Amino acid sequence: MPYGPHTPEDRARMLEVIGVDAVDDLFADIPQSLRTSGLGLPPPESEAELSAHLLKLAAANRVDLVSFLGAGAYSHFVPAVVDQLLLRSEFYTAYTPYQPEISQGTLQTIYEYQSLLAELTGLDVVSASHYDGATATAEGALMACRATRRERVLVSRGVHPHYRQTLCTYFGGASLVADEIPLLADGTAAGTTAAGTTDLAALERMLADVDRPIAGVVVANPSFFGLLEPMAEIGRLAHAAGALFVAVVEPVSLAVLATPGDYEADIAAGEGQPLGMPLAYGGPYLGILACREALVRQIPGRLVGMTADVDGRRAFVMTLRAREQDIRREKASSNICTNQALCALAAAMYLAAIGPHGLRDVAALGAARATELELALAAAGAPRLHPGPYLNEFAVRVPGAPEVHRRLLEHGVLAGLPLARVIPDDPSFADALLVCATETTTSEDIAAFATALAALVAEPQVGVR
Amino acid sequence: MPYGPHTPEDRARMLEVIGVDAVDDLFADIPQSLRTSGLGLPPPESEAELSAHLLKLAAANRVDLVSFLGAGAYSHFVPAVVDQLLLRSEFYTAYTPYQPEISQGTLQTIYEYQSLLAELTGLDVVSASHYDGATATAEGALMACRATRRERVLVSRGVHPHYRQTLCTYFGGASLVADEIPLLADGTAAGTTAAGTTDLAALERMLADVDRPIAGVVVANPSFFGLLEPMAEIGRLAHAAGALFVAVVEPVSLAVLATPGDYEADIAAGEGQPLGMPLAYGGPYLGILACREALVRQIPGRLVGMTADVDGRRAFVMTLRAREQDIRREKASSNICTNQALCALAAAMYLAAIGPHGLRDVAALGAARATELELALAAAGAPRLHPGPYLNEFAVRVPGAPEVHRRLLEHGVLAGLPLARVIPDDPSFADALLVCATETTTSEDIAAFATALAALVAEPQVGVR
Amino acid sequence: MTAPGDRLGPTLFERSRPGRGGGKVPHPPKGALARIPASQLRADGPRLPEVSEPELTRHYVNLSRLNYSVDSGFYPLGSCTMKYNPKIDEWAARLNGFAALHPLAPDDLAQGTLQLLWELEQALAEIGGMQAVTLQPAAGAQGELTGILMTRAYHRSRGEVERTEVLVPDSAHGTNPATASMAGFKTVSIPSAADGGVDVEAFRAALGPRTAAVMITNPSTLGLFEARLGELLAAVHKVGALAYMDGANLNAIMGRFKPGEAGFDVMHFNVHKTFSTPHGGGGPGAGPVGVGEKLLPFLPSPRVLREPDGRFKLEAEGERATSIGRVRAFVGNTGVLVRAYAYIRAHGGSGLCEVSDDAVLAANYLKARLRDVLDVPFDRPCMHEFVASSATLKAQTGIRTLDVAKRLIDYGFHPPTIYFPLTVEEALLIEPTETESIETLDSFVTAIERIVEEAHSDPELLHSAPHNSPVRRLDETMAARQPNLRWQAMTGGQTPCPE
Amino acid sequence: MTAPGDRLGPTLFERSRPGRGGGKVPHPPKGALARIPASQLRADGPRLPEVSEPELTRHYVNLSRLNYSVDSGFYPLGSCTMKYNPKIDEWAARLNGFAALHPLAPDDLAQGTLQLLWELEQALAEIGGMQAVTLQPAAGAQGELTGILMTRAYHRSRGEVERTEVLVPDSAHGTNPATASMAGFKTVSIPSAADGGVDVEAFRAALGPRTAAVMITNPSTLGLFEARLGELLAAVHKVGALAYMDGANLNAIMGRFKPGEAGFDVMHFNVHKTFSTPHGGGGPGAGPVGVGEKLLPFLPSPRVLREPDGRFKLEAEGERATSIGRVRAFVGNTGVLVRAYAYIRAHGGSGLCEVSDDAVLAANYLKARLRDVLDVPFDRPCMHEFVASSATLKAQTGIRTLDVAKRLIDYGFHPPTIYFPLTVEEALLIEPTETESIETLDSFVTAIERIVEEAHSDPELLHSAPHNSPVRRLDETMAARQPNLRWQAMTGGQTPCPE
């Protein structure tokens, strides 16, 4: 066993003390009929061989393309200090701080994370972390149902499709209902810049159905399509109907955009990955979940509070634990136990390293690059799909988008996401690519994309299929 | 300033307390005529830009070739645990343990390093580290002069040419003499397997010159050419002439080869890089310097000893410091101050991680791969240059070696070292490549080399020049 | 507000001064946000702390030193399998090819990771004796939810909507009943028998046509193998219910018992326990779920598929209508799964069997050595962990398990899990794991022995323990009564620094 | 043998047990060494310790925690410039393209590193006002040796073999006189004047036709700029000697004073001081040397050259006959130089000037604040560090600088350099550096103030300090009398473990 300390003598000594002849005897409780012996797996691999194999697998991924892919996971520059501090193994080889006297490191970092995210979201209560943006959104919607004792939420189709599907899975289990709020189509919104955003008229109609009272309204800002939503207006409509307002947010954008606190959302959920986590093919990421103080007893997951020890010295501790599964069991606010604490730590480190001005710069530089990208793509034959304001991500229209996307890979360009891949049921997205820019996008990247795209668009075959 | 904590208010407050108006005033001691203002260097770079630039530079190096290059710096597998523990910044951001009460971490690791290398070399005293193999060898030779009060050493031409040159530089400074012992030429040693090793007859002659008594005899095992030298015999000759015997060793080989202790060397020097340090274009590496107990007061550099604190608890401390420059000044055994402590720590971690069996495996696997390489190259038209025993490195003869080497680069093969590059003055090496294999060399690597070589050798133009 | 403790440093917010920090990213061009309507913008910048990199580094280096961790000492936290986390696994997860891969990258760009995930699924299926595995769940609890939602979908697919109950032994981890609730089921709690196993009679009585599933932790949270498991499973299947195995304790039985082959229909794995991915101060982990034949159609989407030509791909959106759907965005905690994969390959089949053997050996050794010092309620071979109790000690001295735990801190150990499982009075759940040396186990025994002596000779020492930790016992009541969950005065330089 | 301290763990050797560890590399085929004559082989395998990876990790993690370091606190060790080490620099040095490059790789494969080295030489030449720079020396002391060997070669090339003396002020670092000896010169020690500077008259008197070089540390080891430097240099050049500047204290004067322009002929840089490459518990550093016109021909080989087409190459073997030759194998401590390069680019020209301004500001601030508490012998603006003294305190209370230093440990600080320079009684050489916040500087002052109070009120507390460290004061006499420099009983499992 590569990491075991036991020598044959150690094992013999232990068996002797236990008073059995062989390790086998310790397994006597396993009924013979249920036993198996051994595992059909390859033999052990030395670390040298294993590392060579892992290098080969890692090299079989292609991460060298110029990428404009966001869609819920974003590439950002992460200061070197973050990963090196994360490698402090006192952080990553500890567990949930059940013994606060010897866990002040973890506890203080969680408290600081909660404080930082409270400041970013404008809400007072932030959970120690949830699994990811999708599950945080689902839990936010469940909170709304518990708090209002109503059983139906409305979810904008501007929310990330994975989040909507996850919410749907969670709601199906709990026998709750999640209905979708449509988006304004191009035509409907003619003359306005609202195309692609949540259809307020439809929302109003749905909220007005007295037989099916609404627990919460879930809207993302920026939306999945990168658009800025009329959050204040949506909040007012929701609250007027006695529903809670759940905002799905992207944390870097909160350095510059109005916050859930500003537009009076009751709950905010979102994906914390942009705060210093690698893309890592989808995880581990960070589910952000925040709420107004009044909802504190509904929030799932751990909370850390400041208190004092018996000598009166400041100290931190997990608190309000009566919401949690290990105490409340079937009545708990959620079943979450292990969370994403290390990712929350990464987020706190990232925010502290980059600072308030740095975070604004990240957001604004992404916006500036996105403007550049918009112009370049429009000139190359791929104009925006929606006219309204956006921060750093937007959809463009290009005939035969999926094929164009595939062909661009050959030119070393990962041209965002063909929307048809994630929303196959909606023909209005058949010719759309969702593209994004961040502070890591360079002018050369944009030029490479635009040039390759222009060439492809000019080819007669492409887009016909 | 990217890493400074001072705000403008802090600076103002400090100036006020000091009682001056401006920072400029603090520099009043610099005579006006000697002042400059500012530096002609580019403006500061943000970390994001800097990291992109560094990635570009690193990518401009080619480290993807199949490599058979050793010649004093060897590629080995290093367990992941080594680098992660080296990143513990309590190790790398501390300095020389002048305050032992709060430096027991560094002190114990040095003591352990000394003990590990004592076991590997078979000698009792090991310095806390020297700069590299070359300077350690030079210091070893200087020790011999101090200890014997003689002024001339003999250095085998089988010692790494860089080490010989360094020794020469150091000896030139000290007005001491270093003469070279020739190697046995092919013809001389006909019928024996000694060709390429140190010429014992010549050595005997040089030792016999009573007018010019010899302080030390410096021989490497394996030699620069990979050959095993008759160390026991050389030691006997040196001692018979009242000279000390300085062995230049490669530490991984000491897991399987006879040690300086075994063949009664008085001093051992060598390059510790193979014990867990990256190639890193030449440094930082680790100068190993060890000696018999009798010579302890001659050894340069720090030594750590075990002692007790006032409560009688075990503790470690720098000791025998009266040899050092900060105490003895112009009479010190060397001017060394800052050494390569972190590299010594890496070596200790590597040895502890790989273990005694692992280290033997590393050495033996390298030897096995080298046998494979020898056969493959001979079959491809490049037979060995010397017949004698070797561990994992040897020279081969191939017409037009430098040109062949250059051409092989195009095939993705770094075919060792054309000996003419480092020993341009000796025609017997004009057609030689020095190649090595380690445990990281694979059969596919060897096949790639042999195949490409065979094709080149078959080409009529090559080798003619 | 209280003053910071001697050894606690200031918070990030107290270290903040306007003008500190910066220099990480280039500045944007002026007017970069001009195209965004003012109503959509935040009025003021966020009041995040401004600290320089040197201060940031000291902040976290010194905070880290306040933590007890596996890398600093023995951490026998029962049920949590705090074993050593191999460093090669951390290295692997950080390889740029893995770390920089976007989760929506086309399959062609993701062949390395897809192969890894596919092979990991195969390995887990083999270990669990299951037909297939999904790697999506982010933790054990989410694995449970995924599994129970699949059983729900299974029963619905057969029209059996009246199955509204899930049976859970009273010794179960809290996530089991909480999961049942989240999946819309009623939890029926089953008492334990005197031997620590499920009370088979009570169990049979509770089973019936309303039973959708039973959740069994095996080995149980008492560290015992359910000796009458065969009977239990037969009874479950007889009433048409499904059997879920909470696999958090799999570290005991790899290569000796395969839940799927024994008759479990579904189970979850805790990769942060059995497969040694680090616990991260609370997470992240991953909770893959294995299923047998019956639940195959319901696995969450997307699955990782291998094509006949050996290439790998993800299921397309909506490709499998029977799926319970997504349980999260993208495909899983991939970075964690890379670590688990490396761990499994390093051990191979034989190594994993040794892991279980040594884990069980260590637990039984510790139990044998502690039997004379503490109560050990179940006197038969345990699996990878065992329950001890301070009930007798308490009766004799008034010293509770809490006091013993706190005093262990002074002796340099992380306390075991305490007051869990709930079914044993003054419980200590002790899990040494297979990576602790016999010297360490012996020194732990010595510490417990001394503490028991102290309980008699100097009980106050224990009541007031710990004494050697960065802070002492905390005022948890105050924390809950007047919750202070965030730093309020986020005003940068205006906040005085307590140092 | 004494028992290990409470907080010191066992040694690697005490942790060793035969059969532990392994699994890192594959096994060789049998008989791999059969072709090697038995006489050349080691009889027994080396008795290295056998420890498992978990134990190894805890060993080093816990050892690391016994160290005081810049990343854990204030480290005002005068003359050593213990400033913050940026983490990006560590990251850069580990990039595979840099770390995996063989030192004898053909120039075509090494263009990235060669460009970096070349640009670093240019940057250092600009900072030092020098014509050219060699990056080879592994540390400051080796830089000194390189520089002095070049002056020797220079004089020899002019036939001036009678120049056998090097002048060194008595306040100089020990490496200066030791270097002169290594280079075959006689050291002539020059006293300091009352103002802390070199005694110019004594200096002039010592200069003459035998003088090969003078070594001046500027700012001096007292933290003072040599105010009469112009005179000194003129006098040196008048007698045909060369002026060497020990640049260890360059952190004070970047952008304000360029040694080469001022008239120094040669100098060394300490990249592990001025350019913040970490000190590594004693090293590695690097000690590049800058030279003016006169010494250009003598630079060690090989130099890094830029070709007209913009490509980079190393000088070929023997290409420059005037060179003093090699001072080490290969081309330098490249990994350290990568860090220095990153540091210089991050700051740029303006940032490096700010470094010096802030370093000087911090030192003067600390001096001003400590003036009332300790003696401050030289009452004029200091550079980046200053000398304080406990002479008065000692006279009043018997408390020595050593006691003050040890007591600072209890207050959480690394003591300054003590008893150096040798010219000041009871010296403390205090160098705060530019990366320490004003809060930290103030808290250091508070600690010194308290210690001075304690010296009067409770001197025994100071005599017996430190009290809060892993071990207390050591028996250095025993260490030197009966040197124990290696673990003798390297017998693996036979050695009992003290835990």
Ligand SMILES: Cc1ncc(COP(=O)(O)O)c(C=O)c1O
């Ligand atoms: C027995 C048992 N079941 C379930 C869980 C839940 O797993 P997780 O914490 O990964 O959600 C745990 C661990 O905490 C456990 O010990």
Ligand SMILES: Cc1ncc(COP(=O)(O)O)c(C=O)c1O
């Ligand atoms: C003034 C001075 N000169 C020379 C040196 C020697 O430099 P190094 O330790 O890098 O050899 C030092 C540092 O230790 C120093 O402070």
